[in-house]
Amino acid sequence: MRVAAVALASALVLLTGCGEKKSSEKASQTAAKVNKEEITVHQINFVLQRQQGLKPEQAEAASKQILERLIDQELAVQKAMDMKLDRDPKVVQQIEAAKREIISRAYVERVGEGATKPTPEELQKYYDEKPALFKERRIYSLQELAIEAKPEQLATLRDKLAAAKNIAEFVEYMKANDIRFAGNQAVRAAEQLPLAGLDTIAKMKDGESMFNVTPTGAQVLVLASSRSQPVGLEQAKPAIEQFLLNERKRKLIEEEVKGLRSNGKIEYVGKFAQGASAPAGNAAPAAPAPVAVAPAPAASTGMSDSDISKGMGLKK
Structure with missing residues (x-):
């Protein structure tokens, strides 16, 4: 060590x-x-x-x-x-x-460095296409349950969640049936949430739940409460510009690496030669899309707004 x-x-x-220490450095x-x-x-x-x-x-x-x-x-x-x-x-x-x-x-x-900055028109377009991030931005008070369950238990869990009067009743059901789970709660601004799932969460109403199958069981996301806090275009421009610029850099780099691999001579040897050129069809299937269900309103978490993360850099 x-x-x-x-x-x-x-x-x-x-x-x-x-x-380079032995090169001529000034005493200062x-x-x-x-x-x-x-x-x-x-x-x-x-x-x-x-x-x-x-x-x-x-x-x-x-x-x-x-x-x-x-x-x-x-x-x-x-x-x-x-x-x-x-x-x-x-x-x-x-x-x-x-x-x-x-x-x-x-x-x-x-x-x-070869990526070009987005134009004002592109900034406006992105702003308009992402209302959940900007025009209709909300602050979400979320409760999350990570549930350990077998595949054959998932349908019952989904039905029990939908039938429960509130999330506390669903939790009591899991306790009574020795189903292991871990709970978490947080306050998150829209930009703090994964972009891939933001539109789904933005469509949820206060008290609604989302049930999502995971490799180890299921995840339940409850929107305990939310409040509107929109962001104007001028305020959002710096974050949008940086995001779009980063996306362009990422695509440029991906294309460059793809080109290098195409033009280079790559030969897999020994055990690495087996399955090196497996068809894309063998890829693992995508995880099922989350399904929203609507039990009665759950209680608010009562968290402070100071816990809200700034995510993309947008200020309240």
């Missing part, structure tokens, strides 16, 4: 520019000296730029913490070099794997 930890530290330092760019080696401001800034959600006023304190970690890292690297761990086959393999990952990711990012 110690060798692996040192190896990862070694790989990170090597890949973040330690190999040196943040610390560790034995005969230097840690530069460039190294600190590189790590600092990768910190998500860091506020400007936190940058100085974060820089000092990063420097301390880089000092510990440099000491570990120097000791690892003395022990010739950089020549250990496992360490070499990890470094090569990290190098390949970084280079391939750089290429993918370069391809994605």
Whole structure:
């Protein structure tokens, strides 16, 4: 374990520019000296730029913490070099794997840079086509039950849910019949929900339930309550633009990888040759679509609005 930890530290330092320390650096760019080696401001800034959600006023304190970690890292690297761990086959393999990952990711990012920004007309079109996200946006108070059940129990569970006066009655039925389940509740804005299921949830009325078959049994989603909170086009534009741009980047990258595979010579060998070219028809069937049922209204969860996530970046 110690060798692996040192190896990862070694790989990170090597890949973040330690190999350039012996180049002519200005004294002002040196943040610390560790034995005969230097840690530069460039190294600190590189790590600092990768910190998500860091506020400007936190940058100085974060820089000092990063420097301390880089000092510990440099000491570990120097000791690892003395022990010739950089020549250990496992360490070499990890470094090569990290190098390949970084280079391939750089290429993918370069391809994605070719995506064009959406036009104002495209932003308007997306806004109009997604009323549940914008014009008719709601804040949902949801209750979820993850149920462990056998396939032959699902029809009965679905019927009991539909016949129950409220979700509490359905829960009591499961308890009485030793059906295992786990409950959860949360308040979610429309953009916090999966886009694939948002339209279905948006059509639900307060108190309605959704029954969905899962690999381990079933999921019941109850819309305990909701309230309208629409978002205007101008407020939504930045989030829509970023979403559509990301989609274009994803499609560009998918097409590029598909082209590389088509033009490259790929040969599966040994056990990997078996089933490598299986037809698409052998793919696993899609999960059944959720079915909404409507029992009597369930009680509100009474959660605070402060729990609502901002999802795509839309503000209340």
